[in-house]
Amino acid sequence: MKVHLAQAKEAGLKLLYPTKPRIMVGMATCGLATGAQEVFDALAAEVERQKLDVMLVPTGCLGYCQREPLVKVLEPGKPAIIYADMTAEKTRQLIAALARGQIVKEYVLAKIEEEQYLIEGEVWKYPVGEVSEEVKALPLYTQLPFWKKQLKIILRNSGFIDPGSLEEYIARGGYFSLYEALREFTPQELIDEVSASGLRGRGGAGFATGRKWQYCHDAPDTPKYVICNADEGDPGAYMDRTVLEGDPHSVLEGMIIGAYAIGARKGYVYVRDEYPLAVKSIRRAVSQAQGWGLLGEDIMGSKFDFDIEIVRGAGAFVCGEETALMVSIEGNIGEPRPRPPFPAQSGLWGKPTNINNVKTWASIAPIVSRGSAWYAEMGTERSKGTMVFSLVGKINNTGLVEVPLGITLREMIYDIGGGVPDGKAFKAVQTGGPSGGCIPASLLDLPVDYEALTQAGSIMGSGGMVVMDEDACMVDIARFFLAFTMSESCGKCIPCHEGIAQMHKILSEVVAGKGKEGDIELLEELAWAIKDGSLCGLGQTAPNPVLSTIRYFRDEYEAHIKYKRCPAVVCKELITYLIDEEKCPGCGLCVKACPVEAITFMGKKKPVVLDQEKCIKCGSCYDVCKLDAVIRK
Numbered sequence: 001m002k003v004h005l006a007q008a009k010e011a012g013l014k015l016l017y018p019t020k021p022r023i024m025v026g027m028a029t030c031g032l033a034t035g036a037q038e039v040f041d042a043l044a045a046e047v048e049r050q051k052l053d054v055m056l057v058p059t060g061c062l063g064y065c066q067r068e069p070l071v072k073v074l075e076p077g078k079p080a081i082i083y084a085d086m087t088a089e090k091t092r093q094l095i096a097a098l099a100r101g102q103i104v105k106e107y108v109l110a111k112i113e114e115e116q117y118l119i120e121g122e123v124w125k126y127p128v129g130e131v132s133e134e135v136k137a138l139p140l141y142t143q144l145p146f147w148k149k150q151l152k153i154i155l156r157n158s159g160f161i162d163p164g165s166l167e168e169y170i171a172r173g174g175y176f177s178l179y180e181a182l183r184e185f186t187p188q189e190l191i192d193e194v195s196a197s198g199l200r201g202r203g204g205a206g207f208a209t210g211r212k213w214q215y216c217h218d219a220p221d222t223p224k225y226v227i228c229n230a231d232e233g234d235p236g237a238y239m240d241r242t243v244l245e246g247d248p249h250s251v252l253e254g255m256i257i258g259a260y261a262i263g264a265r266k267g268y269v270y271v272r273d274e275y276p277l278a279v280k281s282i283r284r285a286v287s288q289a290q291g292w293g294l295l296g297e298d299i300m301g302s303k304f305d306f307d308i309e310i311v312r313g314a315g316a317f318v319c320g321e322e323t324a325l326m327v328s329i330e331g332n333i334g335e336p337r338p339r340p341p342f343p344a345q346s347g348l349w350g351k352p353t354n355i356n357n358v359k360t361w362a363s364i365a366p367i368v369s370r371g372s373a374w375y376a377e378m379g380t381e382r383s384k385g386t387m388v389f390s391l392v393g394k395i396n397n398t399g400l401v402e403v404p405l406g407i408t409l410r411e412m413i414y415d416i417g418g419g420v421p422d423g424k425a426f427k428a429v430q431t432g433g434p435s436g437g438c439i440p441a442s443l444l445d446l447p448v449d450y451e452a453l454t455q456a457g458s459i460m461g462s463g464g465m466v467v468m469d470e471d472a473c474m475v476d477i478a479r480f481f482l483a484f485t486m487s488e489s490c491g492k493c494i495p496c497h498e499g500i501a502q503m504h505k506i507l508s509e510v511v512a513g514k515g516k517e518g519d520i521e522l523l524e525e526l527a528w529a530i531k532d533g534s535l536c537g538l539g540q541t542a543p544n545p546v547l548s549t550i551r552y553f554r555d556e557y558e559a560h561i562k563y564k565r566c567p568a569v570v571c572k573e574l575i576t577y578l579i580d581e582e583k584c585p586g587c588g589l590c591v592k593a594c595p596v597e598a599i600t601f602m603g604k605k606k607p608v609v610l611d612q613e614k615c616i617k618c619g620s621c622y623d624v625c626k627l628d629a630v631i632r633k
Contacts, residue, residue: 003170003175003292003293003294003300005170005175005176005179008166008167008171008292009167009170009171011167011171012165012167012168012169012170012171012172013171015055015165015168016160016161016168016171016172017074017076017126018055018076019076020053020054020076021052021053021055021073021074021075021076021098022054022055022057022073022074023043023054023055023056023071023072023073023074024057024058024059024072024073024074024159024162025040025043025056025057025059025069025070025071025072026059026060026061026062026068026069026071026159027040027058027059028061028158028241028242028245028246028277029241029242029245029275029277029278030061030065030068030238030242030399031061031068031069031070032277033068034068035069035086036069038087039071039086039087039090039091040056040058041088042088042089042091042092043071043091043094043095044056046091046092046095046096047095050095052095052098052099054098057162057165058162058164059158059159059160059162059163059246060157060158060159060161060163060242060245060246060247061158061159061242061245061246061400062082062158062159063146063147063150063155063159063399063400063401063402064084064109064146064397065398065400066396066399067084067109069085070082070083070086070109070159071083071086071091071094072112072159073094074126075098076127077127077128077129077130078126078128078129078131078135079111079112079113079126079128079131079135080111080112080113080126081103081108081111081112081135081138082108082109082110082111082112083104083107083108083109084107084108084109085107086107090104090107093107102132103135105134105138108138109144110138110139110140110141110143111135111138111139111140111141112126112140112141113125113126113128113140115160116152116156117172117173118153118156118172118370119156119173119174119176119177119366119369119370120176120369121369121370121374145415145416145418146399146401146418148415148416149403149407149411149416150401150403150416151378151386151402151404152386152402153363153385153386153402154202154243154359154362154363154388155242155243155246155247155388155402156172156250156366157172157246157247157250158243158247159246161246161247163245163246163247163281163285164281164284166249166285166288166292169247169249169250173365173369174250174253174365175249175253175294176369177253177257177364177365177366177368177369178253178256178257178294178299178300178368180368180369181257181260181261181368182300182302182304183300183302185261185368187217187260187261187262187263188217188261190260190261191213191214191217191261192210193210193367193368193372194210194213194261194364194367194372195208195209195210195211195213195372196373196376197210197375197376197384197385198372198375198376198379198382198384199360199363199375199384199385200384200450201356201357201360202356202357202358202360202363202387202388202462202463203229203320203357203358203359203360203462204320204357204432204433204459204460204461204462204537205537206450209356209360212344212354212356213258213261213262213354215344215345216264216343216344216352216353216354217261217262217263219344219345221345221351221352222263222351223265223266223351224262224263224264224265224351224352224353225264225266225267225268225347225348225351225352225353225354226255226258226259226262226264226266226268226354226355226356227267227268227270227322227326227329227348227353227354227356228255228267228268228269228270228355228356228357228361229270229320229322229325229355229356229357229358230244230269230270230271230272230275230278230282230357230358231271231272231313231320231325232320232358232462233315233317233319233320233488234432234433234461234462234464235434235464235466236390236392236393236464236466237390237433237461237462237463237464238390238400239358239359239388239400239462239463240278240357240358240359240462241277241278242388243358243359243362243388244271244275244278244282245275245277245278245281247362248281248282248284248285249285249289250365251269251282251285251358251361251362252282252286252289252295252308253365254356254361254362254363254364254365255267255269255308255361256294256299256306257364257365257368258354258356258364259306260302260304260306262352262354265305265306265307266306266307266308266309267306267307267308267309268308268309268311268329268348269282269286269308269309269310269311270311270313270319270325270328270329271310271311271312271313272312272313272314272315273312273313273315274315279310279312282310283310286308286310289308290307295308311328313328313334314328314334316328316490317484317485317488317538318336318488318489318490318536318538319334321336321536321537321538322343322355323336323337323339323343323347323536324336324337324490324536325355326348326353326355329348330348330349334490335490335492336490336492336535336536336538338535343355359387359388359462359463363375363385363386378404378405379404379405379406379449380405380406380447380449382449382450382451383405383406383449383450383451384405385404385405386402386403386405387402387405387448387460387463388400388401388402388463389401389402389403389412389464389465390463390464390465391412391413391416391417391465391467392464392465392466392467393429393465393466393467393468394421394424394467394468394471394472395413395417395418395419395420395421395467396417396418396419396420396421397416397417397418398417401416403416403448405447405448405449405450406447406448406449407447408444408446408447408448409429409439409443409444409445409446409448410444410445412465413426413429413467417467420467420469421469424471425441425469425470426441426444426467426469427440427441427468427469427470427472427474428440428441428468428472428474428477428552428553429465429466429467429468430458430464430465430466430468430477430481430545431448431453431458431459431460431461431464431465432453432458432459432460432461432464432541432544433461433462434481434484434485434545435459435461435481435485435537435538435541435542435544435545436458436459436461436541436544436545437453437456437457437458437459437547437548438468438474438478438545438548438552438553439453439456439458439548439552440552440553442552443456448460456548457547457551457552458544458548459544470568471568471570472568472570473566473567473568473570473571474549474553474556474568475507475510475549475556475557475566476511476566476568476570476571477545477549478507478545478546478549479504479507479508479511481545482500482503482507482542482543482546483504485500485538485542486500486501486504486542488538489538489542490538492535493533493535493536494533495529495530495532495533495534495539496530496533496534496535496536496538496542499526499529499530499533499539500530500539500542500543502526503526503527503530503546506519506522506523506526507546510557511560511566511571511574512571512573512574513560513564513571513573513574515557515560515561516561517562519557519561520550520554520557520558520561523546523550524550527543527546527547528543530542531543555567556568560574569632569633572617573617575617575619575632575633576612576617576632577610577615577617577619577621577622577630577631577632578630578631578633579608579610579630579631580607580628580629580631581607583627583628583629584607584608584627584629585605585627585629586601586602586604586605586606586607586608588601588608589624589625590608590620590621590624590625590629590630591608592624593620593621593623593624594620594621595616595618595620596614596615596616597614598610598611598614598615598616599611599621607629
């Protein structure tokens with residue numbers, strides 16, 4: 001079957017904007033984790049019970065994960081209404097209100113009156129007729145603080161289309177960029193366009209995408225391969241997963257364009273098997289593209305042949321490194337190879353190979369359709385375009401955020417993220433995953449781009465951003481991330497495998513109150529030796545959490561080592577529990593909670609007595625006391 005884009009677009013628009021109500025439920029992993037399947041099932045049952053003529057469809061993630069499950073209702077002649085924090089019970093009320101032509105205002109998050117059709121550079125305005133004053137008063141979703149400063153290019157379709165509908169993807173401009181690329185560009189012209197856009201790899205290293213393509217294009221050997229690196233393994237990061245779940249065809253379209261530019265005939269999507277929904281989504285998209293003639297032989301009558309195979313990774317973090325990933329595709333244990341030669345010259349099975357991240361591939365179609373100059377207008381001088389971040393940790397608005405590069409950390413954390421919960425002070429943010437650095441509050445106005453983050457001792461990475469409040473112990477945080485990279489080291493090179501283990505051992509002693517003079521200097525010496533001697537990016541960046549926390553929070557290290565004290569009162573061995581005799585009413589709650597009988601009841605209205613010799617510092621007494629009579633220091 002050959003795809004006819006105009007006809008498919010017309011069919012897709014009828015699905016997106018039907019003549020009857022369309023109810024969309026965010027069914028990405030974040031939504032499912034908070035009950036979206038139950039919400040979807042309850043909606044389906046209620047629609048069936050009331051015999052309503054309604055379209056009920058799953059969509060990807062809109063990004064506001066803090067308010068999932070999200071339900072979007074679009075009725076003909078009305079704005080779309082986004083409902084947040086939905087439950088099965090709430091959906092029954094929603095359907096009852098829909099049957100009456102009303103809304104359930106107390107559950108409404110915002111309304112949508114228009115959509116950005118990014119590929120075409122147009123705005124699709126809903127044909128809104130007469131609406132109630134109640135609807136008129138609802139806030140626009142683009143004016144909510146969470147979305148107001150966002151600019152969606154990579155996430156342009158996520159949450160707006162059914163990811164299982166190829167027609168809906170085409171309706172919003174999908175595969176028109178591919179058609180234009182095959183008809184109006186030579187391979188070299190495409191590479192030049194991507195180069196001029198300033199797009200850099202969104203997987204971590206930030207290497208210029210156009211230059212990477214050029215190297216592979218110029219390599220004389222054949223065959224050539226393109227790979228999508230979807231082996232996302234950073235704790236708290238789920239950007240790539242969300243793109244694959246919510247808009248898989250954007251990745252495929254970018255890969256096909258890239259393959260044409262490079263001269264490849266075969267591609268691979270390497271996705272971790274711990275992402276079952278993403279695996280299902282990308283497999284379905286590949287099958288659809290093959291069935292419609294968008295993959296395979298003679299794509300769109302261009303005489304260009306290209307196909308894609310899905311490879312499931314087994315969860316090894318090191319396989320996110322491109323050479324280890326290729327070794328894994330070849331069927332071997334994922335271990336990095338020495339470079340040079342680089343993959344562009346000798347990659348998969350020794351042939352020229354181009355590897356880009358999910359977000360990089362999803363950025364290609366808009367650049368082709370809108371032009372390099374349009375893309376280069378966004379961002380900073382050396383960091384162009386947008387980046388998707390997962391904003392997690394001690395933050396009010398957790399979720400996926402796509403913003404122009406150059407936005408400040410302050411805007412990310414306070415304007416979009418809504419600040420730190422419970423009125424606590426912001427302490428640090430770790431960017432770039434477990435190999436990233438921790439940036440302190442004094443650098444909140446730092447612009448988020450590749451160079452600025454590197455100078456601050458961190459990295460962009462693939463877009464993870466973990467916020468920490470005043471209660472975080474930065475020494476323990478460094479130990480936590482080092483434990484992760486230690487467990488994920490493949491063991492091929494000694495500097496990484498043995499060096500990280502030694503650093504972790506020193507940090508474990510420091511947080512246990514056994515640190516000694518010279519440990520800080522030894523940690524720094526080991527860190528630089530590991531960075532200089534490691535074979536791949538895992539080892540080369542693993543010391544960043546330690547180096548950055550020593551750089552900005554050296555006083556905490558010194559407190560642990562010199563004074564055997566944890567300023568954040570986190571490290572168990574350095575905590576002492578005391579009883580405030582003036583506040584203790586002798587209620588006995590702490591006595592009952594203590595698992596080792598270290599607290600003695602002295603009678604009503606008499607303060608209890610805590611035996612320091614017996615105390616195991618579990619914190620049970622502190623947790624149950626509501627009168628602040630148990631002091632932790």
